[in-house]
Amino acid sequence: MDRKIMDIEHITRLKQLEEKELADCEAKLKQWEKYIADYRDLQKSMEIYPGEVSHDIMVPFGKLAFMPGKLVHTNEIMVLLGDNWFAERSAKQTIEIAQRRIDHLESHSRKLLEEKHQLESRLSFTEEFRSIALQQGDTQEIVEEYDEEREKQWREEHKKKLMAYKKKLRDEREQTAIHETTEVTASSDLTHEDIMLRLDELEMAELAEKEMKRMEINDGQQSAEDIGDHNSYTSYDGDSDYSHDYDKDDETEEEEEEDEEDEEEGAEPHRIIIKHTPLTKESEHRPMTEFSKIRCPADIYLHSAPAMLKDPPTKSMLKKSRKGRVKDVISNQNKEHKKVCFNQGIKEHEEISLPREIADLIKPKEVSIESKNPGQHTTTPQSMDGRGPTAVRQQVRETPAVRSVVRDRLDAPADSSKLKTIPKEADAGRPPSKFRANRLGLRTELPPDRRDEGGSGQGVGFSPFVDVTQTSDRENRDVQPAKRMSKFKAQRLREQQS
Amino acid sequence: MAESLQKRLQSELDKYKSVQKDFQKYVMQRQQLDAQLTENNVVKEELNLLKPDATVYKMIGPVLVKQDLEEAKQTVSKRIEYITGEIKRVDTTTKELEKKQESHRDTLSKLQQQFQQAQVKAAMKS
Numbered sequence: 001m002d003r004k005i006m007d008i009e010h011i012t013r014l015k016q017l018e019e020k021e022l023a024d025c026e027a028k029l030k031q032w033e034k035y036i037a038d039y040r041d042l043q044k045s046m047e048i049y050p051g052e053v054s055h056d057i058m059v060p061f062g063k064l065a066f067m068p069g070k071l072v073h074t075n076e077i078m079v080l081l082g083d084n085w086f087a088e089r090s091a092k093q094t095i096e097i098a099q100r101r102i103d104h105l106e107s108h109s110r111k112l113l114e115e116k117h118q119l120e121s122r123l124s125f126t127e128e129f130r131s132i133a134l135q136q137g138d139t140q141e142i143v144e145e146y147d148e149e150r151e152k153q154w155r156e157e158h159k160k161k162l163m164a165y166k167k168k169l170r171d172e173r174e175q176t177a178i179h180e181t182t183e184v185t186a187s188s189d190l191t192h193e194d195i196m197l198r199l200d201e202l203e204m205a206e207l208a209e210k211e212m213k214r215m216e217i218n219d220g221q222q223s224a225e226d227i228g229d230h231n232s233y234t235s236y237d238g239d240s241d242y243s244h245d246y247d248k249d250d251e252t253e254e255e256e257e258e259d260e261e262d263e264e265e266g267a268e269p270h271r272i273i274i275k276h277t278p279l280t281k282e283s284e285h286r287p288m289t290e291f292s293k294i295r296c297p298a299d300i301y302l303h304s305a306p307a308m309l310k311d312p313p314t315k316s317m318l319k320k321s322r323k324g325r326v327k328d329v330i331s332n333q334n335k336e337h338k339k340v341c342f343n344q345g346i347k348e349h350e351e352i353s354l355p356r357e358i359a360d361l362i363k364p365k366e367v368s369i370e371s372k373n374p375g376q377h378t379t380t381p382q383s384m385d386g387r388g389p390t391a392v393r394q395q396v397r398e399t400p401a402v403r404s405v406v407r408d409r410l411d412a413p414a415d416s417s418k419l420k421t422i423p424k425e426a427d428a429g430r431p432p433s434k435f436r437a438n439r440l441g442l443r444t445e446l447p448p449d450r451r452d453e454g455g456s457g458q459g460v461g462f463s464p465f466v467d468v469t470q471t472s473d474r475e476n477r478d479v480q481p482a483k484r485m486s487k488f489k490a491q492r493l494r495e496q497q498s
Numbered sequence: 499m500a501e502s503l504q505k506r507l508q509s510e511l512d513k514y515k516s517v518q519k520d521f522q523k524y525v526m527q528r529q530q531l532d533a534q535l536t537e538n539n540v541v542k543e544e545l546n547l548l549k550p551d552a553t554v555y556k557m558i559g560p561v562l563v564k565q566d567l568e569e570a571k572q573t574v575s576k577r578i579e580y581i582t583g584e585i586k587r588v589d590t591t592t593k594e595l596e597k598k599q600e601s602h603r604d605t606l607s608k609l610q611q612q613f614q615q616a617q618v619k620a621a622m623k624s
Contacts, residue, residue, distance in 0.1 A: 078555070078562075081544045082537040083577070085570065086555040086562060097544065104540070 007133045015126045022119040025112060032109040039102045043095050049074045050091040197273055204276075500616045507609045514602040521595040528588045535581045542574050 049055070055071035077094045078086050089097065294300055545554070545567065554570045555562040565573075 082541040083534070083574070084557040085541050085545075085574070086557060087544065087548060088553040088555070100544075101540075 008130065011126060011130045011133055015123065015130065018119060018123045018126060022116065022123060025116045025119055029109060029112045029116060032105055032112065036102055036105050036109070039098045039105070043098045046077075046091045046095045046098070049077075200275070500613070500620060503609065503613050503616055507606070507613055510602065510606050510609055514599070514606055517595060517598050517602055521592065521599055524588055524592045524595060528585065528592060531581055531585045531588065535578065535585065538574055538578045538581065542571070542578065545571050545574060 049071075052074060053072075055074065057069060057071050058066040059069035061067050075090050077089050077091060079089050079094055079097055081087055293303060548554070548567060550567060552567060554565045554567050556565045556570070556573075557563075
């Protein structure tokens, strides 16, 4: 009861304060309204003054006297702009000034009005509280006591009870588990098998996760084992979306496990067990990953740089008398090596956009080359003038497309000087390449610098594939170079004769 | 014991009051500066609306002195800048004073509590 009385006291006090504030607000509002009214009057008088050339008025003299006089200069009004600044204005302009001030004041008074509304609403709330306190209305106040010490006590007791309960649960579970193990003996093999399967799955998942982490850390370094394991992971997962996997590190493991479970649970009656045999060492994925790293032509050079350095400088095959023949560019030593590599790369990863880009890139370049007189071996594209191996390398780096296309061309047995057609004999034994089709329309002529560069320059674009593993195609290719060599000679001979 | 408490209470109260006065002073100053700022802004707007050949006067004491329009504009702008600077300064001091006030208030309340307890004890004893 005491508290209630106090509440009422508080509420009444609050109400008084609020009412006072409301009164203040209303007074302010009135004052502003008065100002606005004054300005309106001013505007009206401004309209009157310029009406006559001179007004007859009673002029105040001091405090107590007036004198009849005239009001002249009816249109010249000195307006106080504020802060002791005056301006001479006409009556009309004064009206405008007054209007501006009225606008200003009105916005201010609007804000005051809002404030007044707020205060009024607050007052109504306090009224409600008062009625609640007196229990006059429908509402009933709910009071919850809060004692800190009691709360602490309760919390401790709660903890104890919780622990006891959990212990009880545990005991019960153990009891049931014991019962189960003693009962089930016939189906123990099955359960054991299931457990082993589960263990296997988890192991795989863990392994895969490790690989993922390793892949992230050693971004540039690739090892076959990594790839091999990664293969199993990816095939396990179903999607070989590498960049995607790299990003989600922690999630993937969970997802894998979920996948496993889903796959398992999906066929309730039949258990689907997924196991993967590790692939052969030379995983096909390896170039895949390499390619995935290559986002722009420059990457080819960057990633192949270490491998490239291994290549020994090769002696150029070019004969000065030769006109720009693509076939002359190849050096004996590295030709087959790189050819194989490149073809291998091109062959197996047709889905990669890179060769496409190369084909697209090469076209403008070729046009420029063609424009020059192909017959003159000495004329070089201006970009190549006076540049050494490093420069060419630079060039190559920037336009690997050229190289790769050149590679393609070189792949083909030597043609006539214009390299328009690819002789059929060389193609006979080789599986068809879709890039051949592209190539048929294209022409390349390597500048002499590049030719001189020989194998080492060409190696730039193709060293990534140096370590490509063997496939059946490779053997074909191994055979090809030998054939092609003779082909070149044959061609040359033919030309000499013709 | 109670007397010393009382003394302490009194001194704290005095300090609090002085701080409060200072605070009020600064608050008023801030308000004034605010008003001046708005006024000068209005003047600036009006001057901008004036034609270049309009006559502008400045009131220096009881005298109206004719001023150049451009000069007037510049003077007003400078004044505005000055006022804003002053406002910032006053703001910082008001904040400090407010903090001081808070601390004093806390100590005061604590002392009051102690005093009350002491009183209760005294009442119990007697």
